[in-house]
Amino acid sequence: MFWIAVIGLLLVASFILVIPIIKTRPSLAPDDRQQQNIAIAREKKSLLETQLSEGEVSQEEFDSAFLDLQTSLALDLERSEPTEHRHRGNWAIWAVLVILPLLSFGFYFQFGEYRVIENPSLAQVPARRELAVSPENMSVEEMVEAVKQRLRDNPEDANGWFILGRTLMSLQKIDQAVTAYQRTYDLVGEDPGVLLSLADALAMQQEGMMAGEPEQLVLRALEISPQEPNGLWLAGLAAEQKQEFALAHDYWTRLLPLIDEDPESIREVRGLIDALEQIDPKLQSDLVTGAILTLAVSLSEAIQHLANENDSVFVYAKAMNGPPMPLAVKRLSVAELPARITLSDDDAMVASMKLSSFDEIIVGARVSKSGNPVAQVGDLYFEIKGVDTNNLPPELALSISLVK
16 A cells, blocks of 8 residues: 555656646747847837937937847847757656656665554654763863864854963963964953953963063053952062062052952962061061052153152152141152052051041152152152042052142
8 A cells, every 4th residue: 555655646746747847838939039029129229210310319329229229139039049849848748757756766765764654663763862072071172172163153253262262271272372362352452351361371471470561461451450359469470570579569468358258369369478578577567457548650751851760759648638747658769660559557657647537638749859758849749639538449640740
């Protein structure tokens, strides 16, 4: 019964395909088509001559249109040349009646299974085996290749480049990681996370040294996001490598409250701070409480010629409305600029007059030509007034640019 049904269905299918071939309407005879094209061309020519005589078209336009008409007619006549059509219909009928059944049987015996009628279990699809390269079973190297393939298809995928960079860093493929992070940076611009990741990778290329581009990228990231923990960590590392222990101490001290939920990291950072304090015991007083003001002090290029390297620089904070005596002062030299320092309650000149004792303060920096802490004519200075001690900014920039 199965084969009878198959043959019957093939006959029905063949009949359906053959009927349109048999009933195909004959096309126009070649001679009739040629005459029709010539007649149309004559009508168009007559219309053009009428438009020319009535001035609707110029002689040049008439000549161009008439040339187009002649060309079109020639092509139409060429296409309508007599060709042999007598046996086309018969060939198509035999192709349907012979080739279709042969192809059908061939495909069925190759891919079909007629025994399923007697044994339905043959129709069950075998359970698909879990792919060896599913995300759960992929090795890190396979994941890297998968991400690379994704990036070949979509090279503007910044998140993909960033993920690739992190993965390559974990594999210690530092050069490739730098390339991936650099591509991320090119796509997203100055994002703090990207800047710090690129800086870390570049430092690894330099055997852990932060000097040069890595440090510049870290400082730029901190300008954008001063409370970025990874930025403070790397900035402290850069300062330590330059033996700027006070600055490293400052960065890592600021980092501590930001990692209070990570005991292991706290122990590590406290260990580094303790090591710095052993090198320079004076740093022990820098682990402060209360109000802490971080200042970036620099000397404007426009007035650098007015200062000498040995001139004293006083960085101070005083009450906006209160006694004129500074609340806190630190002394540097012009040679040490630019510098980052902190002023805090622990720097109070009088225990009862701390930064936190006043709601608003004035913060300034002054180059003293005489070395006298009292301001004098000719000193270079810069001040910021109205700093709210209840909501201190992460960092204030003091660019000395005025002459008293």
